[in-house]
Amino acid sequence: MRPFAIGLSAALAVAILIPAAVISAPKEEKGKPAIDAKAREQGMKEAPAIIQASGAGCTVSDARYIGADAKSGSKYYEVACSEGMGFAAIAKKDAAPQLYSCLESSAPQADGKQGGLACILPGNANPGAALAPYVKKAGVTCDVENARAIGSSTKNSYFEVACKGGAGYVVQTAAPMNLAGEVVVNSCLLYEEGGNISCKLTNRQTQLQVVDTLNAGAGTNCAIKDKRYVLSTKTDNYFEVACQDGKGYMYQQTSATGAFARAIPCAQAGFVGGGCTMTDAVAAQTEAAGLYTKLATKAGFPCDVEKYGMLPSNDPKKEVVELKCKGSDVGGIAIFTATGGTVYDCLTAEFNGYRCTFTKKETQYARLTNDLKGFNKASCQVSDVRVMGSNDSEGFVEVACSDGLPGWVLGYPVGVAKPAAKEFLSCVQAKGIGGGCKLPTNKVKS
The missing domain is CATH 3.30.200 (Phosphorylase Kinase; domain 1)
Known part of the structure; x- marks a missing residue:
């Protein structure tokens, strides 16, 4: 499964859209950008309402006013959020606010320098770390080592995180970011290198180191x-x-x-x-077929395995395999362990939670006809069969007879590889089992 390509807006070029005269680089104190007290005061006064109107998941913990464009009427702010990553915000007249995460607004421009909307508040000093709660919400274990913004669409924002140990992920959040919204985290390995969404903080070789582990x-x-x-x-x-x-x-x-x-x-x-x-998977499959032939025979189910298929198993110590036997209509479901195995034929396999796909149900008719003889019903040549269900000790099978007369219900013990029928019922007697008889010639008239 690979993700579809997603069209992204030019979110990373946001600073280019701001007139250079509007925003000047902040002064520095001791090598760090200085934050003007008046700008912070104005930001804390005006920014909370802007953030609330944007729908972002952000409780403003700090803010600063950056500047304004008299021509367009736009105002620019930086906000820090108590929940995590902060934003650069653009407030426009008669329009919804625009928000860009600090990873987006602080990304280097084409000349390598940061733009005018770069985040400098202390609360936004490490915006990449603020992605950790989003990754955790998606159920992914990652000690975030590095992060970058990929871009935004109208509904979603995309980020890359690199984890300690070499793994990497693409994080999809709502736009603007909101931890209460949907979060999707996918391995970098899902994305083709060079695509519009791809990973750059880790390479393919590094990502595949997980295979060694x-x-x-x-x-x-x-x-x-x-x-x-x-x-x-x-x-x-x-x-x-x-x-x-x-x-x-x-x-x-x-x-x-x-x-x-x-x-x-x-x-x-x-x-x-x-x-x-x-x-060479073909050679491996041939070798495995030979192994399953030996294991099935040892389990008391002689079968020259022609075809096999693996079934899901919740127990890593058990292999569950469907077998098709060469030159025969017989098939079964085998459960192999390190010490032995059990093989259920395709009829009784259903009582035990499995279903054959290689073997047609018609192959069971002769066996069922013979089982009926044990109850003195030799006149019934089985022409159809339906598994009705099972309880903890017994599974039930409905059969129809070729002469069109009412059929019967046979009961077999569960958990037994070659069970003999232990119970025989008419459809009238079996009304309370699995909804009663349902094959056309067996329906009980009310």
Whole structure:
């Protein structure tokens, strides 16, 4: 997932729009800009109302009057906010105030010098640090080391932050800034270098150093040959690593904390951004299919694995894999651990929280027909099936018969790899289970 390009206004060029005669550089005292007492007095008197009218999330803690343009009627102020980053404010007659964060107004101009709206109040001495609460609100861990303004659109302002340790992020806030508004923080890796929104405080090589940290915690014994960023979701970032021994992995990182989540072998990583590109994924998949064949057979489910698919697992010690067997309609859901495994066929897998996608439900008809024989219902050739649901101990299946006569409900124990039907009900008896029978020939007339 990559962000769309966003058109930005020329917010960083704000000082160019101010007549040079209006604002003169402040005098200095002991190497620091001096703040005129009268300018501060006027600023504290006039600026709070301007800030309130702008809608910014700012309680004015300090302010100074900068100057005015008699021709346009505009007045210029700097304000410091108790909540964090301050602003340069432009008050115009018969128009809404314009606010620019101190990171924007203090950015060097084309000649390398600061413009007339640069922030000099003591409360605005470190505007980059004021981005920390915004980053924290987005749930991202970052010890802000450096920051810069990227620009603003009509609704949003964009900043870059560089974190200690090499990570970097683009921070999107409301414009004007308001901590109560929406905040979005994305890794710099999501943005193409040179785009209208991109990172300059950290480079790609520095940003990818995080992969070395993930590799150290992965336990894969991978001597990294190459690495790349793959994609990000709302909760996770994914990186591919190619190892010196020919193996490869996708490393999943929790985006909010930067913590290592799991290592996905390239043979199982086809669901992540098209899979691995720096290693031979086909060879890895063939090798994995052979491994799953052995593991499934050992678990009592003979299957020459032709195709497999990884399913989400909340337990990092368990692999949940759907299996399709070569030359057979049989399939199943396997749960493998370091000590063994269990394989559910595609019917009983649904009782245990999984669903097959490689195997069609028609392949279960013969098995269900045979199960009915155990209840002396050999006349019913199963023609349709519906899983009704399950409780802590039993799962229920509705079947229809090919002769059009009313079908039946079979109950199977859950948590058992090869369960035998333990209960047999008519649709009348099963009214209270999963909403009752619903297959067309089984609907109970009221």
